Amino acid sequence: xxxxxxxxxxxxxxxxxxxxxxxxxxxxxxxxxxxxxxxxxxxxxxxxxxxxxxxxxxxxxxxxxxxxxxxxxxxxxxxxxxxxxxxxxxxxxxxxxxxxxxxxxxxxxxxxxxxxxxxxxxxxxxxxxxxxxxxxxxxxxxxxxxxxxxxxxxxxxxxxxxxxxxxxxxxxxxxxxxxxxxxxxxxxxxxxxxxxxxxxxxxxxxxxxxxxxxxxxxxxxxxxxxxxxxxxxxxxxxxxxxxxxxxxxxxxxxxxxxxxxxxxxxxxxxxxxxxxxxxxxxxxxxxxxxxxxxxxxx
Numbered sequence: 001x002x003x004x005x006x007x008x009x010x011x012x013x014x015x016x017x018x019x020x021x022x023x024x025x026x027x028x029x030x031x032x033x034x035x036x037x038x039x040x041x042x043x044x045x046x047x048x049x050x051x052x053x054x055x056x057x058x059x060x061x062x063x064x065x066x067x068x069x070x071x072x073x074x075x076x077x078x079x080x081x082x083x084x085x086x087x088x089x090x091x092x093x094x095x096x097x098x099x100x101x102x103x104x105x106x107x108x109x110x111x112x113x114x115x116x117x118x119x120x121x122x123x124x125x126x127x128x129x130x131x132x133x134x135x136x137x138x139x140x141x142x143x144x145x146x147x148x149x150x151x152x153x154x155x156x157x158x159x160x161x162x163x164x165x166x167x168x169x170x171x172x173x174x175x176x177x178x179x180x181x182x183x184x185x186x187x188x189x190x191x192x193x194x195x196x197x198x199x200x201x202x203x204x205x206x207x208x209x210x211x212x213x214x215x216x217x218x219x220x221x222x223x224x225x226x227x228x229x230x231x232x233x234x235x236x237x238x239x240x241x242x243x244x245x246x247x248x249x250x251x252x253x254x255x256x257x258x259x260x261x262x263x264x265x266x267x268x269x270x271x272x273x274x275x276x277x278x279x280x281x282x283x284x285x286x287x288x289x290x291x292x293x294x295x296x297x298x
Contacts, residue, residue, distance in 0.1 A: 041150025
């Protein structure tokens with residue numbers, strides 16, 4: 001990477017704030033509200049749910065990308081770097097701006113040039129195949145509780161809006177806010193509108209939606225597994241830690257927030273699975289890389 005590339009990758013604080021604001025506004029603008037339904041009984045309150053490891057086990061983008069790969073949507077070389085970087089970012093919690101920029105570019109590279117219609121057509125199919133059985137029943141019940149109270153329920157996730165919208169629709173939720181990929185004439189450009197809907201950008205999205213929908217955030221709830229979602233959790237009157245990481249668990253305890261953990265088994269077992277997942281990604285990457293290399297020799 002050249003010096004100029006590194007300079008672009010490590011964004012200044014004001015640039016990060018600007019991109020977070022753009023990402024939040026873009027996500028709020030694409031939230032799918034079911035206007036066809038009767039007006040909710042409690043139209044001033046809502047619930048906001050993170051997706052990965054909160055609503056469903058694992059990373060939704062990984063399961064979706066795997067489904068696209070199985071359908072020959074892209075090749076091994078296209079997905080290899082993206083899967084490794086996304087897995088490392090998610091499992092190891094790497095927050096280095098340069099690494100995040102690389103992960104973002106890798107994630108966008110394999111949809112560039114494809115149409116929005118292509119991804120949307122495959123959404124339900126991949127949900128049924130790879131995601132439906134990974135939904136946490138406990139979290140699903142919490143979302144339904146809010147719906148039963150006449151409140152609206154949105155997913156708020158760094159995953160692409162196309163994935164988030166599919167999950168929300170299949171679970172019967174109000175809508176979703178996710179990372180918005182730029183498209184021109186229905187074709188993905190490989191660029192984002194703003195930035196990833198991550199961290200502060202989620203809070204910006206909720207603030208924009210609350211203003212547009214007339215929500216009272218003091219009466220709203222938010223659910224997440226990650227300390228990175230503290231900006232979102234801190235906005236509402238009822239923050240809840242779901243399957244929390246160690247930092248969020250400690251913070252939630254200190255603040256007296258509700259904690260719900262739907263995972264089973266001892267912590268050591270979970271750490272073992274985590275290590276196995278990381279090892280599997282690395283080993284799989286090496287194997288795929290060797291296969292691609294050997295194929296190129298023939």
